[in-house]
Amino acid sequence: MRSSDKIYVAGHKGLVGSAIVRALEKEGYTNLILRSREEMDLEDQAKVRDFFETERPDYVFLAAARVGGIMANSTYRAEFIFNNLIIQTNVIDAAWRSGVEKLLFLGSSCIYPRQCPQPMKEEYLLTGPLEPTNEPYAIAKIAGIKMCEAYNDQYGTSFVSVMPTNLYGPFDNFDLETSHVAPALIRKIHTAKINGDPSIRIWGTGAPRREFMHVDDMASACLFVMRRDSTRMVNIGVGYEVTIRKLAEMVCEVVGFRGELIFDPSKPDGSPRKLLNVSRLNDMGWTPRIGLAEGLANTYKWFSDNLAAKYGA
């Protein structure tokens, strides 16, 4: 990937897309093509084909997707499968038609079976039933992975899929109903501190384990994979996990909240564990740099500077 190559980042306003843009700009890539949803609706196949024919990007980061936490995934099941299938299908196909050099498709660790042996290797894909709370989303992502592989096999394209673990960081969604757990806890715990509340309520039992990665590390890994020749699917993670209780305690530490944590088992826990095996990525030569405590502090600062006032906290 040369600094003058034309690079299209689909979904550049989202958590991952915005981090990829920051990383590209920092590394001197100046020829970025970005389109907001208002400028180009990725669900409109004719517009997507037209865009690729006109712009002819050399590289594509496909970070546009309908995403959300456990509640959004289990509530908007139809939208999660429809929106994701249509967006990724349009972009992947148009990338082939216009002769894109390489495309990187973002999957998710929820593509692996619910009862997958831990840590989860890339070869465990399609070896068992999925976690029900996010099955429609996972099926769409699996279709995207298989579409990239099929296009590589039949058309000789160079499309690679990466499977990130649970991500967090600046520009995340902090809406309490639809967000992932890290931004939700940052916002809830910050609000409780400001209000002087004696306790906060946390969804589920606190026992599930999750592996959290700062999105700047994710962007760095995406650039690394894009620059390699390989099109083998690869997991992107940090290699260690914490319980939701531990995550909440760490957020309390960062925010400076000393109240009680009350767990609400009427809310779903989701997968018991989702730890990725990251040997393939490590063997390729990439390792993460941002620890969880540091990453949470960085994200809390971003939240305080940018959103705390908006949310009245």
Ligand code: GFB
């Ligand atoms: O991050 P999260 O929504 O997604 O939830 P998943 C992780 C865990 O945090 C669950 C608990 O056990 C939740 O019950 N949790 C505790 C909370 N408090 C909260 C809260 O206030 N908000 C949220 N959201 N969770 C998603 C998938 O699964 O992970 C997606 O649904 C995707 O498909 C994404 O793969 C990475 O890790 O359970």
